[in-house]
Every structure is written in structure tokens, then in C-alpha cells.
Amino acid sequence: MRPSIAEVCIRKIGATVREGEFVSGTFCAATEALEQIPADIVYLLPFFESGFTDLHTGADVRKGELGSVYAVRDFYRLDPTLVGAGAAVDLRVLADENLLAVDDIRDLCGVDGPGLDDLVAFGSFEAAAAHTGEDVLRQIVGRAQLRGLVRRAHDLGKQVIFDLVLKQTSRDCPLIESHPEWYAMDENGQPRIHQIAWLVYSDVALLDLTFNLDLQNYLSAVAPYWMRTCDFDGVRIDASQTIDRPFLKQIKNRINEVKQDALVLGETLCTLEESRGIPVDMVYALLVDYHRDAATAGEYINFLEETGGSFPRRTVALAYFENHDAPRATKVWHERYADQLKCDPALDLMWRRRTDEADPAQVMAMLRNLQASLINATAGSAEFVNVVYGLEYGTTWARRPSQTSRARHCCIRNSPVGRLIRTCERGTRRSACWCSHQQLWMRDISTITAAPSTGAIPKIGCWPTLDTRRRRPCW
Numbered sequence: 001m002r003p004s005i006a007e008v009c010i011r012k013i014g015a016t017v018r019e020g021e022f023v024s025g026t027f028c029a030a031t032e033a034l035e036q037i038p039a040d041i042v043y044l045l046p047f048f049e050s051g052f053t054d055l056h057t058g059a060d061v062r063k064g065e066l067g068s069v070y071a072v073r074d075f076y077r078l079d080p081t082l083v084g085a086g087a088a089v090d091l092r093v094l095a096d097e098n099l100l101a102v103d104d105i106r107d108l109c110g111v112d113g114p115g116l117d118d119l120v121a122f123g124s125f126e127a128a129a130a131h132t133g134e135d136v137l138r139q140i141v142g143r144a145q146l147r148g149l150v151r152r153a154h155d156l157g158k159q160v161i162f163d164l165v166l167k168q169t170s171r172d173c174p175l176i177e178s179h180p181e182w183y184a185m186d187e188n189g190q191p192r193i194h195q196i197a198w199l200v201y202s203d204v205a206l207l208d209l210t211f212n213l214d215l216q217n218y219l220s221a222v223a224p225y226w227m228r229t230c231d232f233d234g235v236r237i238d239a240s241q242t243i244d245r246p247f248l249k250q251i252k253n254r255i256n257e258v259k260q261d262a263l264v265l266g267e268t269l270c271t272l273e274e275s276r277g278i279p280v281d282m283v284y285a286l287l288v289d290y291h292r293d294a295a296t297a298g299e300y301i302n303f304l305e306e307t308g309g310s311f312p313r314r315t316v317a318l319a320y321f322e323n324h325d326a327p328r329a330t331k332v333w334h335e336r337y338a339d340q341l342k343c344d345p346a347l348d349l350m351w352r353r354r355t356d357e358a359d360p361a362q363v364m365a366m367l368r369n370l371q372a373s374l375i376n377a378t379a380g381s382a383e384f385v386n387v388v389y390g391l392e393y394g395t396t397w398a399r400r401p402s403q404t405s406r407a408r409h410c411c412i413r414n415s416p417v418g419r420l421i422r423t424c425e426r427g428t429r430r431s432a433c434w435c436s437h438q439q440l441w442m443r444d445i446s447t448i449t450a451a452p453s454t455g456a457i458p459k460i461g462c463w464p465t466l467d468t469r470r471r472r473p474c475w
Contacts, residue, residue, distance in 0.1 A: 003159075005265075006039035007323055007392045010047050010082055011069065022066060026084035027145035031152050037393050041263065042153055043236050044162045045069050045324065047146070049077040051170025052203075056190050061171055061203045070163075070238065071170040071203045075222045078142040080135065086125035089141050095120045099144040099151075104229070108136050147230045159233035161263055164223050164251075167239055168194045168204035176205060182215040184208040196242060196269075209247060220251045227258045234263030240278055241268045249279045265318065282316045282388065291321035291372065292329045301375055319376040320390035321369075329372075333365035 014029025015022065027047075034042065051073035052062040062071070069079075083089070094100045095116060102116050109132055114122075119140075122128035129137045153160045169175060175182060176191055183191040184206045191205030209215060223235045235255065240248060248266075255262045266280030275283045294300035304319065322329040338361040341348040351360035376390070 003040035003388055004038070005041040005043050005318060005388060005390045006037045007043050007045065007390070008037065009045040009069065009324065009393075011045075011066070011079070013393075024079075024081040024084075027082050027142065027149050028084060028088075031145070031149040033393075034149070034153050034156055034158065037158075039158070039391065039393075041159045041161060041233075043265070044160065046072055046163045046165060047079055047082060048072045049074045049079050051172040054171040055173075055176050063203050068201075068203055070165055070168070070201075072165050072168075073170040073173050075219075076225070078139060078146065080138040080142065083138045083142045083145065086129065086134070086138075089125040091120050091122070091125065091128060091141075094141065094144045094148075097148065099148045100140070101143065101147070101229075104140050104143045108132075108139050143229060150231050150233075154231070159263065161234040161236055161265060162226065162232055163238055164235040165238045166207070166209065166219050166243055166247075166251075168201065168206055171203065171205045173205065179215070182207055182212060182218075196239065210244060216247050216250065220247070220254050223251065224254050224258045227255065227262070233259065234265070234281075236265040236267060237280065238267055239269065240266035240280060241275060245277065245279060252279050282318055284318050284320075291319065291376075292326070292332055297371060297375060300372070304375070316388060318388045318390045320392070321372050321376070323390075323392050330362075330365045330369055333368050334361050337361035337364040 008030060009025075010027060010030045011025050013025040013033050015025040017023070030044075046069040048069075050062075050067050050069060050071050052060055052067045052071070054061050062068070091100070100116060100119070105113055105116060105119060114128075114131060119128055119132070122131060125137065125141070132140070150160045171191065186192045194201040194204045194206040207215060207219075209219075223232075226232055227234075237243070237248070237251070252264050255264060263282065264280045265282045266275075266278050266284070268275035268278060268284045290303070291300070294303070338359075341351060341361055348360070351364070352358070354360070355363045373391070
């Protein structure tokens with residue numbers, strides 16, 4: 001049985017905007033949402049403390065209004081805003097559930113700090129913070145809440161992995177002063193901005209990993225530390241194709257020392273040929289733009305099947321058509337279908353009648369979203385490449401923000417699959433009158449939800465689009 005993976009940005013889960021100010025989502029809100037997340041593996045975007053300024057110039061260099069979660073200031077400190085309001089924290093409950101850890105208190109407070117019983121005896125968060133300092137207490141509680149998130153996921157039969165950033169830090173990371181030799185410097189003696197091809201990350205400082213053994217040892221200890229602390233099941237390695245293979249192998253070995261069956265997912269933003277030989281358990285199947293922009297479903301399926309044959313047997317690859325680095329697929333497809341319908345009033349009228357929607361292009365976009373999801377969930381084969389279905393738990397289903405940015409105000413408070421389910425049900429009811437001349441895969445929704453993992457490909461020839469000759473929807 002092939003797994004599915006959902007990307008989750010904790011900052012967004014349960015977030016609100018009050019009087020124009022963003023109030024972050026929390027570990028607890030993400031824990032409550034786990035049961036709604038339709039995936040076997042939950043992949044958490046970075047939850048570490050982020051940095052916003054340039055250490056040398058003092059300039060605010062953050063991306064967007066919130067700053068990027070990939071601008072990590074400290075790999076051993078959690079983002080304190082993810083803990084939520086102190087008044088909502090019950091230290092007694094955390095202790096009774098065995099989530100507060102003596103080791104955390106000792107690490108963060110020192111040997112002269114309070115014991116576990118002492119901390120709980122303070123009663124309220126505010127009283128305990130008066131003794132430990134609020135910042136330290138937030139770190140202690142944050143680890144307990146993150147531990148609770150992973151435990152809850154395990155209770156639901158899910159695994160949890162987290163994002164490991166190896167090529168960069170924020171531009172105000174303390175390591176810039178304590179270990180300047182760990183950074184690639186520009187002509188002015190300041191850490192270089194990280195750039196990959198045309199992508200410029202002006203909010204981060206580029207680490208100099210090559211042959212830098214002290215830095216490699218420091219970074220390779222991050223994943224094992226958090227796996228031991230919170231019982232994570234593995235990591236996703238950011239931009240793994242840009243990292244030396246021997247260093248990646250070192251990291252994977254250290255991870256497997258903690259958990260023999262840990263999952264190491266490598267972000268391989270390169271051609272499939274270049275991703276061969278990267279020492280990870282799972283690679284990316286292809287670039288997100290290709291998933292989104294394939295002209296037909298048949299072309300999409302053929303690409304997955306043909307390229308799959310070039311990999312070693314039993315390779316596992318993640319297929320997805322949108323993530324936090326790309327415009328929302330539904331938005332792109334909606335705009336394209338809207339332009340097509342605008343050019344043909346008769347077709348536009350027909351789609352309005354068929355869908356009972358004021359905006360039929362949105363229904364078409366959601367149907368394509370559903371169809372692409374089905375392909376991702378069933379493409380490949382265990383004999384060659386076992387394709388894993390990936391999705392982003394990023395915004396409510398079928399909303400059309402220009403970008404699913406983790407650095408901008410964006411809140412998730414409802415299940416993102418509600419509109420998908422309703423669209424799927426509507427498609428089932430209307431499939432007979434829409435496509436009586438074809439064997440439509442949506443005719444029996446139960447076959448979708450119980451799709452076999454044998455590699456069988458549904459007979460889907462093209463996307464929901466427009467047949468201008470017959471003036472009817474073409475599937």
C-alpha cells in the first residue's frame with residue numbers, strides 16, 4: 001500500500017487576523033486538525049525560530065509580512081508564537097500526559113532550574129514564566145506540545161516528518177558571529193545571499209558546506225536531536241540536489257541510528273536523471289510546474305510511466321501538483337478555463353447549465369484538481385517507481401490566492417476537502433448526462449476512495465476542458 005503525504009505549515013493552522021494583525025496558528029491547533037488531514041505522512045514545514053533582519057545592516061529583510069519559515073535563526077529553538085496564548089497552557093495537563101520532559105527543563109533552565117514538579121506547582125503559565133522567564137517557558141511548553149502532536153499522529157496511524165534546512169540560515173543567525181567560517185562570504189566580507197538558478201533568497205545567508213566538517217557535524221546532529229526529543233519519524237531535506245552526496249549519506253546514517261525505518265524525503269528540484277543516486281528514501285517525481293501545466297491527462301500519465309522506467313527498481317517518488325513554492329493550481333486552472341469560456345458564450349452557457357454554478361470555470365478547475373489527484377494516487381508501479389501522492393494542506397479547498405505563501409497572512413480553520421467532496425458528489429450525480437458516450441472514472445466514487453495500489457492507471461485521456469467542435473465538455 002503506497003502512502004500519501006500532506007505538507008503542513010503550522011503557522012497557518014487555526015491562525016486568525018485581528019484588527020489587521022496576524023495571530024499565528026499553533027501546535028495545538030495542528031494537533032486537533034490531524035484527523036482531518038487526508039494523508040498517511042504529515043510533513044511539517046520548519047517550525048524553528050525565524051530571523052527577520054540583517055545582522056550587519058540592521059535592515060528588515062523578511063519575505064512577505066511574516067517572514068519565511070525557511071529563514072531559520074536557531075535550529076534548536078522553536079518558534080515561540082506556535083505555543084499560543086500562555087493563558088491557554090495547562091502545565092498540569094501536560095505533565096499528567098507525560099509530555100513535559102525533565103530533559104527539556106534541564107537543557108533550557110540549567111541544573112539550577114526548577115524540577116518538573118516545581119514547574120507544575122507554580123500553577124499558571126504566568127506564575128511559572130515569572131520564575132523561568134517567558135521565553136524559556138515557551139520553549140519547554142512548545143516541545144511538550146510538539147511531542148503531543150507527534151503522539152496524536154501515531155495514535156491515528158500517521159507518521160510525522162519535518163523540514164531540515166541545510167544550505168542556509170537567517171541573516172541574523174548567531175552562528176554568523178560565532179562561526180563566520182561556516183558561511184560563504186561576498187566581496188564585502190558578509191554572508192552571501194542564497195541563490196539557486198533564478199531564485200534569489202535575499203532573507204537568508206548561504207552556508208559553506210563543502211569540506212566544512214565542523215559545520216557538517218553541527219547540521220547532521222539537528223535531525224537526530226529532534227527525532228529523539230519529539231519522536232519524529234524522519235525528515236524532508238530541503239534542496240537536497242544541491243548538497244554533496246557524502247554529507248547527505250552522513251545525515252541519513254545518523255537519522256537511521258535513531259530510527260532504523262525513518263523516512264528521508266529529498267527535495268529534488270532537478271531533472272529525474274539528476275536525482276538518481278541521491279542517498280534518500282524518496283525523491284520528487286517531477287517539477288510542480290509540469291504537473292500543473294501538462295496539456296492532457298494522457299501526457300501527464302505517460303510522463304510518469306516512461307520516466308519511472310529509468311529509475312532503479314523499487315524507487316519511491318513523490319508526485320504533487322502544487323506546494324508552498326508555487327501558485328495555487330486551482331487558481332491557474334481557473335484562470336485558463338475562464339479565458340476559454342469567455343471566448344465562446346455558447347460553451348459558457350452550456351457549462352453554467354450543466355454545473356448550476358455562476359462560475360463554471362471554478363468547478364472545471366476543481367474537477368481537474370481531483371483528476372490530477374487520482375493520477376498521482378495510482379500512477380507508477382511497485383516493480384519500477386512507486387509513486388506517492390502528495391498534497392498541500394495549505395488553504396481551504398478551491399480558494400484562489402495568488403500564492404500559498406507561508407510568509408503571508410493565510411489562515412486555515414476548516415477542512416480543505418469540503419468543496420472537493422461536494423464537487424465529486426455533484427460530478428457523480430451528473431456524470432451520466434455529461435459523458436454517456438464515455439466510461440467516466442467519476443461514475444463510481446467508491447472505486448476512487450478504494451483505488452488499488454497495483455499501479456493500474458485509470459483510462460483518463462484528457463483534462464476537463466472544451467471540445468469546440470462538439471460544444472460539450474471533454475474528459
